[in-house]
Amino acid sequence: MLTRRDFIKLSAAAGAALMLPWQEALEVLAQMPALLNPATQPQFVNPMPVIKTAGLRVDATAGGTYTVRMAPTAQSLGLVNPLNGTPLITPVWGYGVDGHTPVTYPGATFIARKDIPLNIQWINDLAVQHHLLPVDSTLHWALGHLGHHNHGMMVDFSMFGGVPVVPHLHGGHTESDSDGLPEYWWTPGYHADPANHLFKGPRFVKSLYRYDNDQEGGTLWYHDHALGITRLNVYAGLAGFYFLRDANELALIAANRIPSGDYEIEIVIQDRMFAADGSLFYPADPAMAIAMGAINPPDPTALPEFFGNFILVNGKAWPVLNVEPTKYRFRLLNGSDSRFYNLWINTGATDALNGPQFIQIGSDDGFLNAPAPLNQLTLGPGERADVVVDFAGWQGQTLIVRNNARVPFPRGATVNPRLDGRIMAFRVGQTTSAAPITLPATLRSTPYTIQEPPIRTRRLVLFEAMDKFGRLQPLLGIIDPASPFDGTLLWDEAVTEVPNLGDVEIWEIFNATVDAHPIHLHLVTFEVLNRQKYTATILPKSNIDPLHPNDPPTLGGRLTNIQLKGRPTLAAANERGPKDTAQMFPGEVTRIKVRFDRPGRYVWHCHILSHEDHEMMRPYYVGIHPASFYPQSAAYWAEHRLAGVSGFDFHWLQLGRLGSEEVFLHGLTYGAIMAPGGNEWHTLARQVIAARLNILAGVTPPATIQTVLQSATAQITAKAPNSLSDADKAAFLAFASTLAGFNGA
Numbered sequence: 001m002l003t004r005r006d007f008i009k010l011s012a013a014a015g016a017a018l019m020l021p022w023q024e025a026l027e028v029l030a031q032m033p034a035l036l037n038p039a040t041q042p043q044f045v046n047p048m049p050v051i052k053t054a055g056l057r058v059d060a061t062a063g064g065t066y067t068v069r070m071a072p073t074a075q076s077l078g079l080v081n082p083l084n085g086t087p088l089i090t091p092v093w094g095y096g097v098d099g100h101t102p103v104t105y106p107g108a109t110f111i112a113r114k115d116i117p118l119n120i121q122w123i124n125d126l127a128v129q130h131h132l133l134p135v136d137s138t139l140h141w142a143l144g145h146l147g148h149h150n151h152g153m154m155v156d157f158s159m160f161g162g163v164p165v166v167p168h169l170h171g172g173h174t175e176s177d178s179d180g181l182p183e184y185w186w187t188p189g190y191h192a193d194p195a196n197h198l199f200k201g202p203r204f205v206k207s208l209y210r211y212d213n214d215q216e217g218g219t220l221w222y223h224d225h226a227l228g229i230t231r232l233n234v235y236a237g238l239a240g241f242y243f244l245r246d247a248n249e250l251a252l253i254a255a256n257r258i259p260s261g262d263y264e265i266e267i268v269i270q271d272r273m274f275a276a277d278g279s280l281f282y283p284a285d286p287a288m289a290i291a292m293g294a295i296n297p298p299d300p301t302a303l304p305e306f307f308g309n310f311i312l313v314n315g316k317a318w319p320v321l322n323v324e325p326t327k328y329r330f331r332l333l334n335g336s337d338s339r340f341y342n343l344w345i346n347t348g349a350t351d352a353l354n355g356p357q358f359i360q361i362g363s364d365d366g367f368l369n370a371p372a373p374l375n376q377l378t379l380g381p382g383e384r385a386d387v388v389v390d391f392a393g394w395q396g397q398t399l400i401v402r403n404n405a406r407v408p409f410p411r412g413a414t415v416n417p418r419l420d421g422r423i424m425a426f427r428v429g430q431t432t433s434a435a436p437i438t439l440p441a442t443l444r445s446t447p448y449t450i451q452e453p454p455i456r457t458r459r460l461v462l463f464e465a466m467d468k469f470g471r472l473q474p475l476l477g478i479i480d481p482a483s484p485f486d487g488t489l490l491w492d493e494a495v496t497e498v499p500n501l502g503d504v505e506i507w508e509i510f511n512a513t514v515d516a517h518p519i520h521l522h523l524v525t526f527e528v529l530n531r532q533k534y535t536a537t538i539l540p541k542s543n544i545d546p547l548h549p550n551d552p553p554t555l556g557g558r559l560t561n562i563q564l565k566g567r568p569t570l571a572a573a574n575e576r577g578p579k580d581t582a583q584m585f586p587g588e589v590t591r592i593k594v595r596f597d598r599p600g601r602y603v604w605h606c607h608i609l610s611h612e613d614h615e616m617m618r619p620y621y622v623g624i625h626p627a628s629f630y631p632q633s634a635a636y637w638a639e640h641r642l643a644g645v646s647g648f649d650f651h652w653l654q655l656g657r658l659g660s661e662e663v664f665l666h667g668l669t670y671g672a673i674m675a676p677g678g679n680e681w682h683t684l685a686r687q688v689i690a691a692r693l694n695i696l697a698g699v700t701p702p703a704t705i706q707t708v709l710q711s712a713t714a715q716i717t718a719k720a721p722n723s724l725s726d727a728d729k730a731a732f733l734a735f736a737s738t739l740a741g742f743n744g745a
């Protein structure tokens with residue numbers, strides 16, 4: 001398949017080989033001011049924080065409303081000053097549940113019950129002037145919507161009241177308005193004065209979120225998802241678990257068939273870097289981007305990936321957990337930016353696979369059909385594994401959780417077996433009071449599978465493009481030669497995945513990059529069907545950001561001449577449960593089967609946070625979006641009418657199902673893009689849309705819309721037969737009359 005080197009040749013840009021870009025960047029980093037050296041830090045000394053023991057579980061099984069605050073705090077992450085051994089304290093951001101838990105990183109674990117809804121009033125208390133980490137304001141990011149692109153400067157958040165955030169419940173079958181989508185963020189001050197609060201995302205609806213919990217039990221988690229700064233907000237500490245329990249799980253617990261109580265422990269693994277004083281460090285120096293092939297990167301700059309040289313477990317560096325010689329259930333989460341983990345347990349002296357196995361019992365969002373014994377367990381960012389480990393027979397021993405996943409995975413640099421090759425330790429005691437447990441042979445009454453035949457199969461692509469600064473820009477896209485959108489697509493380009501409510505689809509996702517990507521769909525769980533090798537020809541494509549049409553394009557691509565190779569490999573045993581995030585390997589197509597069973601706007605994206613922040617993320621819609629066409633106030637559009645036109649929401653391009661205003665406007669724009677000589681159409685579409693927005697804002701002189709509509713009608717009549725169906729054309733013309741009537745002309 002395509003390598004980064006091939007891509008550079010293809011796009012005719014000059015540049016060095018980029019096979020191990022992170023290593024090259026690290027050489028630059030080594031020249032920079034001293035960071036905390038992980039080799040000076042204690043390992044397996046700090047006790048692993050146990051969230052239940054620490055009183056940080058919130059029993060929300062009765063439902064109700066909780067208030068969760070996002071705020072700064074400071075904690076010991078287990079770091080010490082290497083000169084004198086005194087503890088270092090790290091400023092972090094965390095979640096706290098009013099009346100239940102303080103603000104902590106990681107946040108409290110919610111325990112919820114299937115079919116008992118939960119409301120959370122989220123409060124943004126991050127009223128700080130500066131982020132804990134350098135913000136690249138040239139990305140498509142939250143405050144960029146407000147025109148805030150202060151290239152080369154430290155972002156001053158005080159002028160916005162603080163940092164934009166929006167919490168997402170990962171794995172939740174959640175209504176769109178409560179899903180915590182990237183453009184639904186808000187800054188501090190909203191709660192005190194919602195009527196006058198200006199600084200909220202263009203799609204913000206509310207901050208009191210409802211979680212229906214109408215799905216089977218699973219290992220959900222919540223984390224920040226604000227547009228273009230998700231990686232930084234999560235890195236600062238905004239993540240926590242959300243266990244949803246159902247009758248099947250409670251019955252297994254009651255019958256003592258799976259470990260529970262103090263023998264069920266949540267574990268989140270994250271990598272970090274630190275400055276010498278113990279504060280969080282996140283590399284963003286343009287020299288690093290240049291080492292990785294960028295030409296004129298901003299300062300600070302986003303980088304293609306992040307790999308930290310410290311491993312934190314539940315917010316503590318290389319901790320140790322005392323366990324009894326019995327079975328434990330660990331709810332594992334990879335909460336890292338870019339790092340995959342390939343985990344095994346051993347006695348530490350060698351790399352041998354000589355420790356207890358992982359017996360995986362659950363995937364992201366529910367139980368597997370049957371326990372899957374694994375010598376090694378690979379977890380991509382965002383993935384969870386519900387595993388049982390049996391420490392019987394290991395009395396008195398210290399066992400190490402090891403990792404050898406390359407960075408980037410799976411073809412990058414090897415890890416250091418003494419540093420990022422180690423995660424944590426288990427110190428096994430001599431006795432246990434736990435009753436013995438025999439795991440059941442089957443964990444579910446029926447295997448997890450989606451029975452219905454698919455309505456359609458989509459072909460999608462993961463691609464390494466190059467942005468206007470010459471930086472690697474991973475993108476999603478479609479493979480559909482009949483579509484004008486074929487190939488890579490930026491976040492704000494036309495929405496191309498619009499299943500009807502209830503549709504079952506197969507998504508064939510072709511990875512045309514050199515790295516594995518953990519691809520996540522909001523709202524749904526899916527069945528991983530299989531993976532297959534393929535080859536293809538890559539053609540160049542220019543992607544223009546509709547919000548910044550005059551900027552240099554992103555150099556993307558299109559896949560053609562796809563040849564499948566060999567036989568498909570079925571999903572692994574430990575993927576045969578409900579998944580919401582799946583590993584997709586280079587040179588392979590990964591097939592998933594999904595039922596879209598809730599209407600509204602959602603997203604799908606790579607869960608490498610550095611990728612999703614750089615637009616490896618796309619909106620999708622189920623059915624007709626239930627919100628009104630213009631969810632904003634007239635005052636908003638009056639203020640943003642020009643930006644509103646160029647930033648027009650292209651999901652309405654999906655040609656119509658109803659003879660409505662939406663169909664007219666998106667159909668017109670669709671025509672603008674379809675038609676030869678599209679610029680003329682595009683201009684026309686923008687004029688019509690601008691006129692409509694201005695009517696809503698109460699600012700348009702009647703003559704303007706009338707003139708535009710007469711022109712539109714004439715041109716549609718002249719050109720539509722070449723690009724549009726008769727029905728679409730009729731819908732346009734019918735609506736043109738309506739719109740003219742609306743104007744009273």
Ligand SMILES: [Cu+2]
Binds near residue numbers: 516517518608616
């Ligand atoms: Cu990715």
